[in-house]
């Protein structure tokens with residue numbers, strides 16, 4: 001991307017797009033020299049007061065494309081609870097809020113993040129911070145905000161759905177419907193993603209949004225600098241091939257995607273037993289652990305992040321060199337989001353997908369979607385098999401550790417249940433006296 005910009009004689013500055021001085025300087029401070037393609041196309045449309053559907057490849061600066069026009073509008077008419085940004089995962093919510101704060105620090109913008117299961121916290125955050133911008137994951141959000149004194153969703157002037165296709169899917173559909181009903185129709189709406197679905201058209205048809213479509217790549221494609229390949233393996237040997245590749249590409253930062261929380265945990269334990277600095281990230285971890293894992297990976301304290309699709313969308317960790325799909329994604333669109341965690345903002349990157357005899361159809365669907373044949377990643381069979389003994393031993397220990405963890409959980413639950421019974425009993429006794 002940067003190369004393309006360098007040779008583009010019509011390259012415009014942020015000021016040329018109509019961005020005000022103070023925000024253009026903020027971009028400069030972030031070392032954003034020129035706007036990216038999606039920013040060039042979408043910012044003028046947004047500044048002219050239109051709704052926007054923005055479609056551009058992963059890592060191409062979509063966050064800035066919606067954040068800058070919102071900050072500019074906020075600057076012109078300052079107001080609390082000015083914009084609501086919906087995003088599918090907690091990690092992404094924090095990342096977007098950081099980007100708003102980085103771009104808006106000189107104008108004193110206040111952001112609040114509200115993510116699943118925060119209940120009473122919501123009110124505390126809202127009252128304490130009185131934010132201009134709320135970045136939130138859907139899930140009882142309307143109830144939380146409507147029950148918070150002094151705040152009403154009716155004041156929201158800008159609504160963003162980041163990863164719009166995911167936000168508009170079934171899991172969140174009813175929440176989005178509620179939000180669209182409560183927030184006035186005069187609001188501006190920005191829908192952004194690297195992939196889009198028919199759900200977006202449904203919103204248009206229902207006249208809930210009237211967007212200008214800004215599409216800077218005419219088919220779903222990840223950046224050209226990304227080398228993608230696949231490795232064909234008998235399903236029972238997956239683990240050993242993973243270790244082989246991690247050894248072969250040692251010195252890089254990896255994101256390894258698995259389809260289940262349990263496998264994510266198991267692989268992390270297995271790799272740790274083999275001396276790799278690996279850390280898991282999945283939806284069954286506590287909020288604090290999820291953020292902790294991400295921060296350790298971001299700060300390069302750990303070189304391998306093993307994750308479920310909770311990390312496949314939007315996360316911007318520029319130093320990720322390699323994405324490994326240990327389990328092939330069942331939805332081919334998830335493939336695009338996963339591999340898009342590397343080769344961001346014009347950098348190069350590698351993606352290797354493990355394909356077993358059971359995955360051939362899924363893998364062909366991916367090739368069809370990206371309109372590209374994935375070349376075979378060559379491995380030295382003999383070298384792989386030499387690792388077998390060590391990997392088998394690490395697997396055995398990982399299995400024991402997983403079982404121990406289950407036992408501990410069971411014991412804790414039994415203890416908690418006992419405690420509960422005790423309390424109920426004592427309450428009963430108190431009642432009688």
Ligand SMILES: Nc1ncnc2c1ncn2[C@@H]1O[C@H](COP(=O)(O)OP(=O)(O)OP(=O)(O)O)[C@@H](O)[C@H]1O
Nearest residue numbers: 032034035036058059060061062063194314316345
């Ligand atoms: N104009 C710019 N010049 C240089 N870097 C930029 C520019 N705009 C954004 N970036 C950087 O590019 C990276 C990717 O941006 P961003 O996370 O917004 O991508 P995205 O298009 O939302 O990706 P995804 O589809 O994966 O969510 C970030 O590190 C951001 O700071």
